[in-house]
Amino acid sequence: MSFKLPRGTQDILPGEVEKWQYVESVLSDLCRRYHYKEIRTPIFEHTELFQRGVGDSTDIVQKEMYTFEDRGGRSLTLRPEGTASVVRSYVQNKLYGLPNQPTKLFYFGPMFRYERPQQGRTRQFVQFGIEALGSEDPGIDAEVIALAMNSYQELGLRSLKLVLNSLGDKESRENHRQALIEHFKPHKDELCNDCQSRLEQNPMRVLDCKKDRDHPAMKDAPSILEYLNDYSREYFEQVKAYLDQLGIPYEIDSNLVRGLDYYNHTAFEIMSEAEGFGAITTLSGGGRYNGLVEEIGGPESPGIGFALSIERLLMALEAEGVVLPIEEQLDCYIVALGDEAKKEAAGIVYQLRKAGIQVDKDYGQKKIKSQFKAADRLQSKYVLVLGEDELANKQINVKRMATGEQETIDIADVVEYMKKEFKGE
Incomplete structure (x- = not known):
């Protein structure tokens, strides 16, 4: 009997694994310079952590999680993303009580999502991510975005585009939510089944739909930027001012919402504009998630972070013809x-x-x-x-x-x- 690896997974063989090792070493050194410390969390967690932390209305929770029951009858899930696990550890180990704040962490590790495998998207994939917890200073938002951009630039990528948006605070999002429901309700029957259910649960997710992206109602949907209150608008202006100070160019996209429920205020994605990279141009994304720590049982601790796929990073390097300086000679x-x-x-x-x-x-x-x-x-x-x-x-x-x-x-x-x-x- 012969065996093959499961669909949506891959073997990383000698000759290729050296690229992974080099990339991980460069990213680790970058985090050292930004003063982020490594954290390692379990590959599986209690299912409720992701239901509460990621959000019941997300595709990840509804369709993509690898969930199983252990011998004690507990529901466990292979982690589909890294933030919820890091925040759980932050709360459980009381890292919010350390004298030096914010708590700045980074991680590498495999994540698992049951979705249709395609180029650059597998069911087991490796993420590099960072989380900065305990500060609501717009400057830390800019630092996180800078670290994300530097992650690609340090490895030689140049065809990059940073897309930025504000999702506002709770008040701003609620006002925008009602406007979206009123806007899309007349077209509800024309939307896909997922969007029909999202319309009441989390209508902002409708803007992120791949099936309905060309629907005419998408073009004139209410923009979150029109519903930002004074605090949210000023916060966003300060984030942009910091990015301008750092010389990091960006584009504003009011339809950028990200795929997870926990985001608010700053949201961003980094995309590859390299020719031949593929139809899915997003390399990484992240944003602010004030309220997530409290949702997982901790004290009020604002946070911001991002995650990138190592697989897609390597694809981008190949698309731009970047050759990594890997030593192949034997001594x-x-x-x-x-x-x-x-x-x-x-x-x-x-x-x-x-x-x-x-x-x-x-x-x-x-x-x-x-x-x-x-x-x-x-x-x-x-x-x-x-x-x-x-x-x-x-x-x-x-x-x-x-x-x-x-x-x-x-x-x-x-x-x-x-x-x-x-x-x-």
């Missing part, structure tokens, strides 16, 4: 001839690795010619040759592959010799 390869030489080579390999040098040797009983071919395939910078004559004299031959130069040294000196060679590169 050393040891060619050994004869049983005693192979034993001695094993000890040398071990000592070189302890000294921080990347080294490998043959484990397939290959002849000398085949071992040299293996060293070439691995693009080894140095080949160390240990034959019967060298072993008898307690020496080893060192060949620099770039120049062809060779030198014979004592085996006892090989570790220090190689350390100096690489230090001088």
Whole structure:
């Protein structure tokens, strides 16, 4: 019987996984510079966390969650996004009580959503996200957006567009909600089934519908910007002023609503304008979620964050022809001839690795010619040759592959010799 991986998942193989490792290292260093600390949360949580934190009216909760019952009869769900888990941990571990606020966190991890797989969209995908909790300063909104933009720019992407909107506070959203219901009610029967149910639950989600996006009623739907109260309008103006100060260009899109119920005030998406990237241009999105901490049982703690898909980031890099500076060469390869030489080579390999040098040797009983071919395939910078004559004299031959130069040294000196060679590169 043969097995294949489940639909909507992928194997990330050697040769490709190095790109992931490089991207993750760059993003981790970026977070260090912004003074965000890493957090790691469980892959599954109690289902109610996502029902309350993400929202019952969202497609994620209604259609896409992987939910199961454990042996104790508890309903658990593989996390479909990262924010709810981070906020749950923030509340449970009382991070709001730490002296340095806001609490600034970042995470990497697999997320799970049952949706139709397509290019750049899988059922298990990896997110990088950040959350800043405990501040309602418009400046932190701008910082989060800047970090999101820098995440792509640090890796070499240039064809980016930042789209911005305000969803307003509770009062503004309620006024806008009533206006949307009145606007779409005469067209209710013309909308898809999802939008018909959303119209009463969360009419703002109608604006985000992919099926009805070309419906004439969408074009003249009431804009949230027309319903912002003075506080919400001033908050949005300050966020824009900070972005202007940072020199980060943006476009305003009053129909940008995001797909999760917990957003309010600032909402944003970053899109790729690279030719050939694909029909779905969104790379990442985020926004402010004042009220989510209280919804999950914590004290009043405003928050803002964003998340990006590593898969879609790699797609964007490919679309723009960005080549990541990944080191593919091997430091050393040891060619050994004869049983005693192979034993001695094993000890040398071990000592070189302890000294921080990347080294490998043959484990397939290959002849000398085949071992040299293996060293070439691995693009080894140095080949160390240990034959019967060298072993008898307690020496080893060192060949620099770039120049062809060779030198014979004592085996006892090989570790220090190689350390100096690489230090001088």
